Amino acid sequence: MSEDTSVMSATRFNGRIRRNGGAWPVEAGRYRLLASRACPFAGRSLIVRRLMGLEPAISVAFTDPLQDERGWRLPAPDPVLGIRFLSEPYFAAAPGYDAGVSVPVMVDVPSGKVATNDIDTLSIDLATEWGEHARRGAPDLYPxxxxxxxxxxxxxxxxxxxxxxxxxxxxxxxxxxxxxxxxxxxxxxxxxxxxxxxxxxxxxxxxxxxxxxxxxxxxxxxxxxxxxxxxxxxxxxxxxxxxxxxxxxxxxxxxxxxxxxxxxxxxxxxxxxxxxxxxxxxxxxxxxxxxxxxxxxxxxxxxxxxxxxxxxxxxxxxxxxxxxx
Missing domain, CATH: 1.20.1050.10 (Glutathione S-transferase Yfyf (Class Pi); Chain A, domain 2)
Incomplete structure (x- = not known):
């Protein structure tokens, strides 16, 4: 999450990406994970994605560790989403959005909107909902x-x-x-x-x-x-x-x-x-x-x-x- 006072704020986008459909169905290539290696909360999703072998199914972009008044930013315009600042998919999902902009966040590539930034469920869903796209030998992280x-x-x-x-x-x-x-x-x-x-x-x-x-x-x-x-x-x-x-x-x-x-x-x-x-x-x-x-x-x-x-x-x-x- 953002390393400022918003680290204690509630998650705004608490959608679930699940294999049984819903607003955000599991679909290889549909989502892009935006994460920072500096952030402990983003670190969870990066580790689970690696352990499950989901790299081919879920692409990733790493933010710059530094920020300015516009918050988290990418080192260069993202080749998949075409954005430079993490706030852009938040504004796409909720015009006029004025709450915290945090990592990790899963962005729906077709719409450019945030699907979820729920730090409590995002890594659990990666571990439990993406099985058909996981590598052979992936562990059961949530038995x-x-x-x-x-x-x-x-x-x-x-x-x-x-x-x-x-x-x-x-x-x-x-x-x-x-x-x-x-x-x-x-x-x-x-x-x-x-x-x-x-x-x-x-x-x-x-x-x-x-x-x-x-x-x-x-x-x-x-x-x-x-x-x-x-x-x-x-x-x-x-x-x-x-x-x-x-x-x-x-x-x-x-x-x-x-x-x-x-x-x-x-x-x-x-x-x-x-x-x-x-x-x-x-x-x-x-x-x-x-x-x-x-x-x-x-x-x-x-x-x-x-x-x-x-x-x-x-x-x-x-x-x-x-x-x-």
């Missing part, structure tokens, strides 16, 4: 037997990690900061305890719950610890969570969607209240993301009965500046 548990964890992580870091970083009173800070670290402590004896959050395979937590963890030491004052400790000082995050980062479909350079340039320049000169921090050392994690000893089958995805398409590869090592 029916575990959905209640996944939903409960997702709610906890959303409010007490993904949103709490923003509430801490944007707090205008000490009380608001203290509350968000406490909720954040209470939740991280719960996740640390949960992951000490198990490889994944739910069951013995990667699920939607892991996708969502990972995106916050990937940004923690580089952004949230210092810039958002979430500094009780580094992720690297929480043994289970740090090993878990490295395990996922080194799993195909996760780390190959993460661009640390985009992240840092975005946060340190767009959220400028505490950084008016837009100085981008030099650290942290990213090489630790490639260090052995030892989580294999806990068992588990990352993709269940499935297989890892292949390399990302060349046009979607993260530039060297955004990768560790």
């Amino acid at each position: 029916e037997a575990h959905r209640a548990e996944i939903d409960e964890l997702n709610t906890d992580v959303f409010h007490n990690v993904a949103i709490a870091v923003y509430e801490a970083g944007m707090a205008e009173t000490q009380e608001a900061y203290d509350s968000a800070y406490q909720r954040l670290f209470d939740c991280l402590d719960r996740m640390e305890e949960r992951l000490t004896g198990r490889r994944y959050l739910v069951g013995d395979t990667i699920t939607e719950a892991d996708v969502r937590l990972f995106n916050s963890l990937a940004r923690f030491d580089a952004i949230y610890h210092g810039y958002f004052k979430c500094n009780r400790n580094l992720l690297a000082q929480m043994p289970a969570l740090w090993a878990y995050a490295r395990d996922l980062f080194q799993t195909p479909g996760f780390g190959d969607t993460v661009d640390f350079d985009d992240m840092k340039r975005h946060y340190f320049t767009v959220l400028d209240a505490g950084n008016p000169h837009h100085i981008v921090a030099g650290g942290p050392d990213l090489s630790g993301w490639l260090a052995p994690h030892g989580r294999d000893a806990l068992g588990g089958r990352p993709f269940g009965e499935g297989t890892p995805p292949g390399p990302p398409p060349a046009a979607e590869a993260v530039p060297p500046a955004g990768r560790p090592g």
